[in-house]
Amino acid sequence: MNNKILKIGLLIVVMCFVIGCGKDDNEPKALSIVGTWYWCEDGKLLATVTFNSNNTYTVQEKNKQTETGTYKIESNLIIITGLTGPYGKYTESAEFELGKDDGGDYLLLGEGKWRRYSC
DSSP: OHHHHHHHHHHHHHHHHHHHTSOOTTSOOOOOSOEEEEEEETTEEEEEEEEOTTSEEEEEETTEEEEEEEEEEETTEEEEEEEESTTOSEEEEEEEEEEEETTEEEEEETTEEEESSOO
C-alpha cells in the first residue's frame, strides 16, 4: 500500500514538473519583416514599403504606389523581384538586418533605417 502511494506521489510530482515546464509566454517574439516600414529623413517621410505574408511587396513614395513585386528571404539576404515600377522588371538582392533599439523595431535595408512607425 505504501509503495503504491509513493508511486502515485512521484507520478504527481513528475506531472507537475512536465506541465510547469511548458513554453515561456514571456519570451520575446522573433522580429518579422512582414508589415509596413517607413523611411524618414530629417523628420520627413520619404517612402514606405509593405512586405506581405504572401511574399509580395509594395513601395510608396509621396503617397503614390511606385513599385510592386515579390520577395524571398535567405538568411540575412532579401531577394526582390520588381514587377511594376520605374525600373521595369528586375531582380536584386541586398543584405538586411532586423533589430530593436530605443526607437523600436528597425529594418536596415538599402540606403536607410526603416521603422515600423511614420515620422
